[in-house]
Amino acid sequence: MSYSPHTEADRARMLEAIGISSVEDLFADVPAAVRASDWQVPPPLTEQEARAELARLAGRNRIPEITFLGAGVYRHLVPAVVGEIIGRPEFATAYTPYQPEVSQGTLQSIYEFQSLICELTGMEVATASHYDGATATAEAALMACRLTRRGRVAVSAGVNPDYRRVLETYCSGPGIEVVTVPVGLAEGGNGTTDPGSIANLGDDLACVVAAQPNFYGQLEPMAELADAAHRIGAQLVAVVEPISLALLEPPGAYGADLVAAEGQPLGIPPSFGGPYVGLMAARMGSVRQMPGRLVGATRDAEGRKGYVLTLQAREQHIRREKAASNICTNQALMALAATVYLAAVGPEGLREVAELSVAQTRHLAAALEDAGLAERRFGGSYFAEVTMRVPDAARRHAALAEQGIVAGYLPEQREPELRDTLLLAATELTTDDEIARLVQALGESR
Amino acid sequence: MSVAEPPGRSDPSGRGSAFSGATGGSGLTIVEPLIFDASRRERRAVRFPKPSEAARAAAAGQPELPASARRRGAPRLPEVSELEMLRHFNRLAHLNHAIDIGFYPLGSCTMKYNPKVNEWAARLPGLAESHPLDPAQLSQGSLELMWLLAELLKDISGFDAVSLQPAAGAHGELTGMLMTRAYHRDRGEGEQRTKVLVPDSAHGTNPATATMVGYETVTIRSNERGGIDLGALRGALGPDVAALMITNPSTLGIFEDQIDQVVAAVQEAGAIAYMDGANLNAILGRFRPGEAGFDVMHFNLHKTFSTPHGGGGPGAGPIGVSARLEPYLPAPMPVLAEGDPAEVLANAWALRSTPGARFELDDDRPKSIGKVRSCYGNFGMFVRAYTYIRSNGSQGLRTISEDAVLAANYLRVRLHDAYDLPYDRLSKHEVVFSGRRQKREHGVTTLDIAKAILDHGIHPPTIYFPLIVEEALMVEPTETESLETLDRFVDVMHGIAEQAKTDPDAIRRAPTTTPVGRLDEAAAARRPDLRHTFRDETEASMA
Numbered sequence: 004m005s006y007s008p009h010t011e012a013d014r015a016r017m018l019e020a021i022g023i024s025s026v027e028d029l030f031a032d033v034p035a036a037v038r039a040s041d042w043q044v045p046p047p048l049t050e051q052e053a054r055a056e057l058a059r060l061a062g063r064n065r066i067p068e069i070t071f072l073g074a075g076v077y078r079h080l081v082p083a084v085v086g087e088i089i090g091r092p093e094f095a096t097a098y099t100p101y102q103p104e105v106s107q108g109t110l111q112s113i114y115e116f117q118s119l120i121c122e123l124t125g126m127e128v129a130t131a132s133h134y135d136g137a138t139a140t141a142e143a144a145l146m147a148c149r150l151t152r153r154g155r156v157a158v159s160a161g162v163n164p165d166y167r168r169v170l171e172t173y174c175s176g177p178g179i180e181v182v183t184v185p186v187g188l189a190e191g192g193n194g195t196t197d198p199g200s201i202a203n204l205g206d207d208l209a210c211v212v213a214a215q216p217n218f219y220g221q222l223e224p225m226a227e228l229a230d231a232a233h234r235i236g237a238q239l240v241a242v243v244e245p246i247s248l249a250l251l252e253p254p255g256a257y258g259a260d261l262v263a264a265e266g267q268p269l270g271i272p273p274s275f276g277g278p279y280v281g282l283m284a285a286r287m288g289s290v291r292q293m294p295g296r297l298v299g300a301t302r303d304a305e306g307r308k309g310y311v312l313t314l315q316a317r318e319q320h321i322r323r324e325k326a327a328s329n330i331c332t333n334q335a336l337m338a339l340a341a342t343v344y345l346a347a348v349g350p351e352g353l354r355e356v357a358e359l360s361v362a363q364t365r366h367l368a369a370a371l372e373d374a375g376l377a378e379r380r381f382g383g384s385y386f387a388e389v390t391m392r393v394p395d396a397a398r399r400h401a402a403l404a405e406q407g408i409v410a411g412y413l414p415e416q417r418e419p420e421l422r423d424t425l426l427l428a429a430t431e432l433t434t435d436d437e438i439a440r441l442v443q444a445l446g447e448s449r
Numbered sequence: 450m451s452v453a454e455p456p457g458r459s460d461p462s463g464r465g466s467a468f469s470g471a472t473g474g475s476g477l478t479i480v481e482p483l484i485f486d487a488s489r490r491e492r493r494a495v496r497f498p499k500p501s502e503a504a505r506a507a508a509a510g511q512p513e514l515p516a517s518a519r520r521r522g523a524p525r526l527p528e529v530s531e532l533e534m535l536r537h538f539n540r541l542a543h544l545n546h547a548i549d550i551g552f553y554p555l556g557s558c559t560m561k562y563n564p565k566v567n568e569w570a571a572r573l574p575g576l577a578e579s580h581p582l583d584p585a586q587l588s589q590g591s592l593e594l595m596w597l598l599a600e601l602l603k604d605i606s607g608f609d610a611v612s613l614q615p616a617a618g619a620h621g622e623l624t625g626m627l628m629t630r631a632y633h634r635d636r637g638e639g640e641q642r643t644k645v646l647v648p649d650s651a652h653g654t655n656p657a658t659a660t661m662v663g664y665e666t667v668t669i670r671s672n673e674r675g676g677i678d679l680g681a682l683r684g685a686l687g688p689d690v691a692a693l694m695i696t697n698p699s700t701l702g703i704f705e706d707q708i709d710q711v712v713a714a715v716q717e718a719g720a721i722a723y724m725d726g727a728n729l730n731a732i733l734g735r736f737r738p739g740e741a742g743f744d745v746m747h748f749n750l751h752k753t754f755s756t757p758h759g760g761g762g763p764g765a766g767p768i769g770v771s772a773r774l775e776p777y778l779p780a781p782m783p784v785l786a787e788g789d790p791a792e793v794l795a796n797a798w799a800l801r802s803t804p805g806a807r808f809e810l811d812d813d814r815p816k817s818i819g820k821v822r823s824c825y826g827n828f829g830m831f832v833r834a835y836t837y838i839r840s841n842g843s844q845g846l847r848t849i850s851e852d853a854v855l856a857a858n859y860l861r862v863r864l865h866d867a868y869d870l871p872y873d874r875l876s877k878h879e880v881v882f883s884g885r886r887q888k889r890e891h892g893v894t895t896l897d898i899a900k901a902i903l904d905h906g907i908h909p910p911t912i913y914f915p916l917i918v919e920e921a922l923m924v925e926p927t928e929t930e931s932l933e934t935l936d937r938f939v940d941v942m943h944g945i946a947e948q949a950k951t952d953p954d955a956i957r958r959a960p961t962t963t964p965v966g967r968l969d970e971a972a973a974a975r976r977p978d979l980r981h982t983f984r985d986e987t988e989a990s991m992a
């Protein structure tokens with residue numbers, strides 16, 4: 004398959020206009036010493052062959068029949084309208100809206116996205132998007148360093164381990180120290196971050212990064228963490244899950260200074276890890292230190308309202324080495340997916356999704372407890388994911404996977420303290436029957 | 450009054466009373482209010498089931514959400530019917546220019562056709578529903594695809610290893626420069642090498658990246674031919690230099706014809722040679738940066754390999770590296786744990802799976818810089834790029850670059866009578882004109898020219914970049930535009946150059962046929978209005 008429109012006659016006409024005799028002459032500027040040698044790239048495929056190849060690869064995956072896996076990526080209903088809209092070529096095949104007069108569709112949808120994220124989080128300003136939740140978290144921590152002019156970051160061990168790894172990588176750049184605030188993971192612990200441990204982290208701390216709900220599903224004392232951070236002059240970066248914000252207090256209300264989140268649950272399929280969308284929100288007073296694109300409303304000479312990329316003096320194309328971040332391309336189309344999702348479900352639908360997820364997770368925990376197969380590992384309350392103590396968890400997790408049942412996530416892969424536990428998630432898509440089959444399969448794997 | 454303030458009830462669009470109501474505009478001219486303006490209490494699109502009896506009963510013994518953690522008052526998301534919301538976004542779509550609608554010669558962005566079979570592939574349920582943390586035995590297809598794509602990118606670029614993890618070009622730059630630093634540190638030169646050399650023609654992400662990695666940027670000037678000044682480069686190189694970040698072909702659309710000497714000089718100084726690969730579209734099959742001695746390069750899959758840009762993303766910015774940087778690549782890496790690589794490749798090229806082959810994610814990389822993104826990157830973009838590379842195949846990839854370069858040179862010779870061409874030499878994928886003549890002689894700026902182009906249904910070139918060209922107009926036609934389209938663009942550009950002489954005011958008033966005219970960007974920055982302000986509760990309930 005070649006997508007070139009040119010006939011040989013077209014090429015001949017262009018060569019003649021240029022005044023050269025062959026396409027080889029177009030590459031005369033590549034020094035002989037470094038001309039490419041041959042490669043092994045295979046021959047072209049027709050569309051029918053390309054489809055066969057991709058169907059082959061898709062067929063090599065086994066999509067589990069039943070799954071309780073979340074751990075940062077959640078399976079929710081993606082309403083049909085979402086795919087319909089983000090598949091529209093006017094959105095999908097446009098570039099970053101550098102020419103606002105012919106990009107009002109993209110720009111207005113981003114403005115709506117920013118508005119929705121502010122409303123969900125209770126914050127005053129939200130960016131146009133980041134690569135994912137992890138990089139949004141890392142960029143938020145770097146932003147806190149710029150705002151406080153401090154160079155140390157504390158992160159709760161309850162934050163998604165992938166996010167913590169990305170945060171450490173980002174902080175290694177400018178040499179920012181990352182300290183981990185422990186979470187009570189030991190037997191008898193409550194699985195949350197102790198606000199009392201913040202005070203002795205020192206007075207040069209830029210921020211405390213904590214997640215609500217945390218990676219283990221537990222509900223953190225966010226207001227106390229915010230207070231503890233503020234008492235030592237540090238900011239609170241709240242890492243949240245957007246669907247939970249239908250029921251949980253928005254970070255703006257408990258004193259968060261910065262919010263970062265993974266927007267994947269809002270209408271984006273798991274797609275083996277991406278593309279997703281990073282969300283970031285802050286207080287208006289910090290806007291000039293925000294990384295990434297922002298869309299603002301304005302008017303044209305005739306007074307018509309329109310939208311533009313704005314406050315660009317923060318960005319790399321204007322400020323170069325003094326920019327707030329190097330981010331250029333972001334995840335605009337995925338932000339559109341989230342926008343369409345939120346409009347499609349509305350406040351009632353989002354509440355229903357959250358309540359069903361919360362209810363089915365409790366159903367799942369109760370069913371496992373009642374069958375004597377598992378116990379909740381932590382006290383306190385949880386949201387829509389729960390850490391359960393399950394004897395011989397790793398072996399049984401593998402045995403169930405063979406049957407096409409994914410019994411959640413195995414925390415011991417990263418956290419040895421959580422040996423023999425499973426982190427299980429349910430959403431509105433989880434059925435009673437699936438829970439019954441998990442209970443049965445887990446029972447049989449004893 | 451801030452522009453954020455809601456316009457009067459009779460005029461939710463803010464664009465005059467003729468356009469009032471939720472479906473403003475006349476005929477097919479669309480003026481679309483915010484989705485929030487269409488919100489009415491109790492309207493619904495998607496609904497969900499109620500929790501089952503069993504779920505409700507089971508919940509009794511489980512902890513509730515504590516009152517202290519609960520939200521008071523629902524978020525004010527729009528309440529709309531499905532048709533209304535669909536129309537809203539469809540109408541917004543009409544306000545966009547896009548490749549699928551018309552010519553989009555936006556320099557440096559490679560706005561070529563995004564084949565639809567790639568979209569079909571990315572939506573295959575077997576790929577789209579694949580959870581990144583599923584046990585590896587359930588994800589062999591996703592892992593094989595990533596492994597195959599990395600193998601192809603290695604071959605295309607001449608590098609020894611490729612990581613797909615970075616989510617965009619700038620993210621690839623960050624990854625490459627963190628690896629550069631890890632490499633120097635490992636050799637005990639971390640403290641001493643503090644500078645990164647960046648040509649004055651570079652994209653803004655290059656210096657911004659250097660800063661994010663804690664490096665100081667030193668700008669290297671270009672010579673009068675538009676290439677990097679070798680003398681200046683040699684003068685700046687020294688034991689304090691960590692890397693050179695160079696774009697090749699450059700942002701002037703020029704191949705650095707002394708690139709072999711550039712790379713040699715950098716390596717002689719013990720520094721890392723970083724190539725910004727945003728412009729790889731010009732040189733497929735002609736120049737392989739890894740083979741030419743570069744240590745690291747990012748690809749922009751959303752440019753060269755045609756994954757749609759989505760109005761600003763997602764993209765994907767894999768990086769290729771030489772053997773000496775390989776240990777520092779981000780973790781994890783998809784690897785072939787069991788099976789013969791040559792056999793697996795041969796089978797895949799023949800559209801066959803290899804019995805017994807097993808793929809894994811290798812997270813045991815002690816020297817790795819760590820992770821730069823959750824999971825493994827923008828997988829959906831990998832699917833599209835893989836489909837694209839396989840569809841084009843070896844000859845197709847070479848044709849891409851030949852036709853892209855042919856088109857750019859054709860526009861160069863056809864337009865250089867009307868517009869100044871500061872560097873009049875063989876182009877690669879793009880050509881950078883200057884509007885300085887129009888500005889000096891007729892007071893028509895490059896911005897004016899760009900806005901005039903809009904009135905012809907064409908997206909303007911990139912403007913005012915690269916910075917070293919006064920009044921720059923950076924034109925990248927790509928290989929997928931027909932000769933008729935190129936000729937029409939030539940006519941439009943000639944017409945505008947002519948009009949600059951005869952009726953410059955008309956150009957300064959452009960555009961006049963777009964949904965909005967030139968927008969007041971200064972006001973937008975002075976009084977930022979970055980989100981919708983809701984009417985107060987009483988008003989909302991009356992609405």
Ligand SMILES: Cc1ncc(COP(=O)(O)O)c(C=O)c1O
Pocket residue numbers: 330331332557558617618619620652654696700725727728749764766
């Ligand atoms: C030359 C060059 N380098 C780097 C980038 C950054 O790539 P991305 O936007 O994917 O982050 C771009 C894209 O705009 C570019 O044109």
